[in-house]
Amino acid sequence: MNRNLFSILAIFSMALFVFVSCSDDDDFPAPVISDLEIGYDNSKVGYRGTDLHIDAEIVAEGRIDRIVLEIHHEGDHGHKSGQHDDHEWEFEYTWTEFSGLKNAKFHKHIDIPLDAELGDYHFHFKVIDMQGKVTEIETEFEVKNPENTNAPVITVTSAPSDGQVFHMGESITIAGTVTHEMALGGMYIGLVRADQNLEDADVNSSNTITLLHTHDYDSPTSHAFEATIVVGAEHDNNITPKPIDGDIAWQDAEYYILVKSRDAFGGPFGFSERYYIDIHMH
Template identity: 50%
Template sequence: MKTTLKNIAIGLMLSFTGLFWSCEDDDSVSKPVITDLEIGIDNSRTAYVGSDLHVEAEIVAEGKIDIITIEIHREEGSEDEIAVEYDEFQGLLNTTFHEHVDIPAETVPGEYHFHLTVTDQGGNQTTVEEDITIEALNDDEAPTISVTSSPESGQSFSSGETITIEGTVTDNSSLAGLLVALVKESDEISDDDVTGSNTSIIVMLHTHDFENEASHTFSASIEVGAEYDNNMEPAPIEGDNAWASGNYYILIKSKDANGNWAVSEHYPVTITL
């Protein structure tokens, strides 16, 4: 009987000790860490009315990410506020946060305060703040697309071969987007409908990140038969855009911060599987 009671006592002591250390460990979880924050193209800290704002940061959360929020507002008490929540990073210990925040067309230009907040699953929270400028653009001039290297017209590509096109895009104010797509001719997709979200095209390159606001050199490529495309979030090449023998063309599109679009000519290629 004494032995049994002694064992129970030891067990309780170990249980309480474990509970103590568990609580101590919970209390010692560090707050999320946010580093290498970039706001705006070329880290300009500038956004444009009716466009989107590039935001990128490295995030480490020992307690695992729960929610990430961005708030953009003027002085306290102002009703001019943009707020966005991101929950797709839940459960991650670290991530490269890369998003584009829409700046509504009705936004009043001026000086704003930017807040990026990371909350972990234990409720620990870290916020970084920056001053940014939101500007209005009076600009109706589209970017310029210059192709320096492309496949020969109608050139044939087989499985395992790589299709590549290179060039530059420039703008008089600020570049905001670039898309290079491989489009099947028989799908009869209009140039307006060639977008990063169109599941019938094969994305060779899709980016909102540029060397600087006015000029960017690009190289876009895709291997015939590749399992995934080169979208900002690579997607499987299957279903509507599955590889098939036939006539295709490469199309390049670029927009500026005021929403002016430039569209290239078609660069025909043939796929033979």
């Protein structure tokens, strides 16, 4: 009898030990996220056309199952219809590469589109462990245009010779490339009458004859161009061709061709040199 009782107590004690051990194993604290950095030096700023630096330390006693990041524009918080403005940027991704780890250094770079809407964004960073426990950090960061970008580089590969004479019906042509380190914006090539005395920055489609005006490029960072206009043409090559009359009407005069371009972020213009020619209408 005593032997049987001893056996029963031993089995009961072992079962209780296993139950307590399993319960202890399941009773891990939720994951801990520390030292979260958004943007370099935790500036909480990202720039269009670049990447967003994200860094965090993670400790999960219950072992990491997955890490989830969600980003959306502040104006889209709680938006459920699925209808978004063309330039609203959203990001959602789940990483499983850290699965099974208790400690992880999270370091990623997320591309911000060139046309991402400017302004404040919500940032949701979640760590889920293998027990289903979730730790989430919600914060905000701002998307801005890049600062201190360089002007586009304009390289002219073919142009009229200095002082070349063009007569009625002859074609004036210029060709070359324009490049930028991040993204090109607008580009304009104007035929300017020298006696207009315009500063290069003031040359535009309203006050000169347009050879080329575009915002469409071979790639975001480079474009090969060729622009031609015939002396005496009634309309120029503006995006919506305009009549060549009034203050910009053809004249017997000295002209020059100017190429100008700026980046997609409203930075400084780049300018070509002036290519001077003479136009004789008769």
